[in-house]
Amino acid sequence: MKLIVKVFPEITIKSPPVRKGFIRQLAKNIRTVLRDLDPELRVDGVWDNVEVETALSDAKTLQQMIERLRCTPGIAHCLEVHEYPLGDLDDILAKCKAHYADRLAGKIFAVRCKRAGKHPFSSMDVERHVGSELRIQCGAAGISLKAPEIEVRMEIRDQRLFVVHAQHDGIGGYPLGALEQTLVLMSGGFDSTVAAYQMMRRGLMTHFCFFNLGGRAHELGVMEVAHYLWKKYGSSHRVLFISVPFEEVVGEILEKVDNSQMGVVLKRMMLRASTEIAERLHIDALVTGEAISQVSSQTLPNLSVIDSATDMLVLRPLIASHKQDIIDTAFEIGTAEFAKNMPEYCGVISKNPTTKAKRYRIEHEEKQFDMAVLERAMANTRQVAIDRVIDELGQDLQVEEVIEASAGQVVLDIRHPDLAEDEPLQLQGIEVHTLPFYALNNRFKELDVNRQYLLYCDKGVMSRLHAHHLLSEGHVNVRVYRPS
Numbered sequence: 001m002k003l004i005v006k007v008f009p010e011i012t013i014k015s016p017p018v019r020k021g022f023i024r025q026l027a028k029n030i031r032t033v034l035r036d037l038d039p040e041l042r043v044d045g046v047w048d049n050v051e052v053e054t055a056l057s058d059a060k061t062l063q064q065m066i067e068r069l070r071c072t073p074g075i076a077h078c079l080e081v082h083e084y085p086l087g088d089l090d091d092i093l094a095k096c097k098a099h100y101a102d103r104l105a106g107k108i109f110a111v112r113c114k115r116a117g118k119h120p121f122s123s124m125d126v127e128r129h130v131g132s133e134l135r136i137q138c139g140a141a142g143i144s145l146k147a148p149e150i151e152v153r154m155e156i157r158d159q160r161l162f163v164v165h166a167q168h169d170g171i172g173g174y175p176l177g178a179l180e181q182t183l184v185l186m187s188g189g190f191d192s193t194v195a196a197y198q199m200m201r202r203g204l205m206t207h208f209c210f211f212n213l214g215g216r217a218h219e220l221g222v223m224e225v226a227h228y229l230w231k232k233y234g235s236s237h238r239v240l241f242i243s244v245p246f247e248e249v250v251g252e253i254l255e256k257v258d259n260s261q262m263g264v265v266l267k268r269m270m271l272r273a274s275t276e277i278a279e280r281l282h283i284d285a286l287v288t289g290e291a292i293s294q295v296s297s298q299t300l301p302n303l304s305v306i307d308s309a310t311d312m313l314v315l316r317p318l319i320a321s322h323k324q325d326i327i328d329t330a331f332e333i334g335t336a337e338f339a340k341n342m343p344e345y346c347g348v349i350s351k352n353p354t355t356k357a358k359r360y361r362i363e364h365e366e367k368q369f370d371m372a373v374l375e376r377a378m379a380n381t382r383q384v385a386i387d388r389v390i391d392e393l394g395q396d397l398q399v400e401e402v403i404e405a406s407a408g409q410v411v412l413d414i415r416h417p418d419l420a421e422d423e424p425l426q427l428q429g430i431e432v433h434t435l436p437f438y439a440l441n442n443r444f445k446e447l448d449v450n451r452q453y454l455l456y457c458d459k460g461v462m463s464r465l466h467a468h469h470l471l472s473e474g475h476v477n478v479r480v481y482r483p484s
């Protein structure tokens, strides 16, 4: 199969050397993202598109390839095409007929031709000839250029003809690796996950930084959603997940800072810490999910005082977004399910948080704060490559594993629903329920405590992590199911 990947239109209007650089980067990213599906894949960047060719014909793998391309930043859309050497107008007609004949009977259609190179005919000559002949030969109902039911599409490039079989829309943006890097402050809710996605889609390599305010379940949830985002939209580049233990910082704030000023001080501490991390890693900007007035503390005076804690650029891609739009995007990109179920832990809750923070007042409050506490948090920061984040977490956890389920036990398939649907787990005589890992924390307590639950996932890592967490929460009837 051949795919023609059309790059994001903003790239095509760049100067030739810049455009070339972007296309080279995109071709490299596509190779990386698809390599495990076909190590022999051919990827060539040309003028304003990238050609991808695979000798594989298995429908499931091809579908996976297309799905990955659709989520790769820099791609406007990709076309599934059939390639032929270019012949005369009748030959072009014959090729189009071979692919479209069975779809045209009784339909209103249009022929669209794009052409590059020197030919004895124009694009319009091709459209007219193919259109009028297909109409007669295939029994079509008519031609409408404005509102066709079916479009017969082709591209002619020099001496090659591509008949388009299907088009798949991508997410647009710039290829990762061609621009700078950012560090997103990730709390795992709707806002920070959408903010991270927007930066990634725009082509900025985005690392994740989480401040652990005291909730282990929150940390696990943030790791999972960060891993999901990276895997789905950014796996062409390895990024980092950084976890900063902020429990002691929260304790110090609770003890030393006036209640109404606590939220602003906490955010300033987060910015100080993330600035240091970003500088160490040569990252150019910080990103947060704040949107103006979304919560009472997200006011301009507060944001201004928060920003004065750092000289680093702080980007807030959602600043003027409506909450509903953010939620809709989270559903589209697949982070909403994580966000809805995120066991958020907020260490400092002010009764009357200030909405008009004053810098002198905040600085006065911070004078009481022992900065050694922040330094200790920084010294204990954990940094893991995102592709290892789940594995490393699961390594040392002691959880009993079961290789064969027996009657009476319930197997909980905690995989992402897409995966569970594609390859359903079927066990003779055993009760199997699907309960995705992101919903596990909230829904587990609704289950019958007298049953024994075996958690199942594909690699045995997520199941171990979650089983360990449930055990530590006091649910004793939990094991990991690892069929041999």
Ligand SMILES: Nc1ncnc2c1ncn2[C@@H]1O[C@H](COP(=O)(O)OP(=O)(O)OP(=O)(O)O)[C@@H](O)[C@H]1O
Residues within 6 Å of the ligand: 184, 185, 186, 187, 188, 189, 190, 191, 192, 193, 209, 210, 211, 212, 213, 287, 288, 289, 290, 294, 295
């Ligand atoms: N524990 C945390 N770790 C990392 N970043 C955080 C943390 N808490 C807050 N942030 C950052 O500050 C931003 C604002 O957080 P806040 O809790 O005020 O709003 P929010 O609307 O609940 O955010 P979200 O929906 O992203 O959880 C978040 O979007 C995130 O970028």
